[in-house]
Amino acid sequence: MEILLIATYVAICMAVFKIFKIPVNQWSLSTAALIGIIGIFLLILAMAYNHPFTGNARIYYAVTPIFPTVKGRVIEAPVEANTPLKEEDVLFRFDPKPYQYVVDEKKAALTEAEQKVNQLKEALNKASADVERVNAQVQLAQDNYDRQDYLFQRNAAPKAALDTATRNLDVSKQSLAAAKAEEESARTAYASNVDGVNTLVARARAELADAEFDLDQTTVRAAGPGFVTQLSLRPGMYVLPTPFRPAMMFVYRSKTVPIRCAVLIGIFGISIGPNPSQAPRNRLKVRAKLSRPIGEPCRRNQGPYGMPEPHRRISHS
Helix, strand or coil: CCHHHHHHHHHHHHHHHHCCCCCHHHHHHHHHHHHHHHHHHHHHHHHHHHCCCCCCEEEEEEEEEEEECCEEEEECCCCCCCCCECCCEEEEECCCCCHHHHHHHHHHHHHHHHHHHHHHHHHHHHHHHHHHHHHHHHHHHHHHHHHHHHHHHHCCCCCCHHHHHHHHHHHHHHHHHHHHHHHHHHHHHCEEEECCCCCCHHHHHHHHHHHHHHHHHCEECCCCEEEEECCCCCCEEECCCCCCCCCCCECCCCCCCCCCCCCCCCCCCCEEEHHHHHHHCCCCCCCCCCCCCCCCCCCCCCCCCCCCCCCCCCEEE
């Protein structure tokens, strides 16, 4: 395009020199060249200054989709879009009643497990007492057998009495073996521990902790400072913990997350104007790629965290 402009200007100069019969010398040529350079420069500057523009600015952030850990019906969503938030601020809440019921059920199960441990201890004590009782019976049957055998060897007792003593001794030994097996079973059930805690109690405590965690997750809080964008969550909506549809988008205010500003503006800066008619007709196209902390304004007089305020136009300062 510059060559075409130069060629056009040269043709105009030749026509002017011939029509007005201007003498060709170093002064006339220098003047024509200087006028041409200044004219082409002003023309190019005017074309650049009148380049098409837009009154909208776009700022790109690294956003974090918010997915709830549990499912439920939303009863409260106190946040507003593009409003600064602090860490632990509430984003939204689910109805906690179903999860509170589960917590109450697990607490009852934990109490039952603790009582069952006491029952296992009593069962072990009873089994140990049975072993001692049957052991005494075995000793008595052994003494009776020894006495009947002594008398039978001296023909002082009949064979039937010896057989009865033998049968009673065998039955007593079998009863002792059964009592010892029951004692071992009761001891195993009572001594089944994890870090010094009975397995029944440990399982009940773990289930209660899981239920309490789910109950705590019914309140979703901000993990750090930032703001919420693309907010469409409303009370009454049912939200599922699926990776396909986040509940909302959260932008962290971090010093390490880069952003990119793509703005079509003039070269003199911008400001917020309530009336679109305040915007000038001419702008230069400027495309900036920045890396600065989130929360720092990309241009002067912008909204929080560099976001333009809603329903405003960007106008020349």
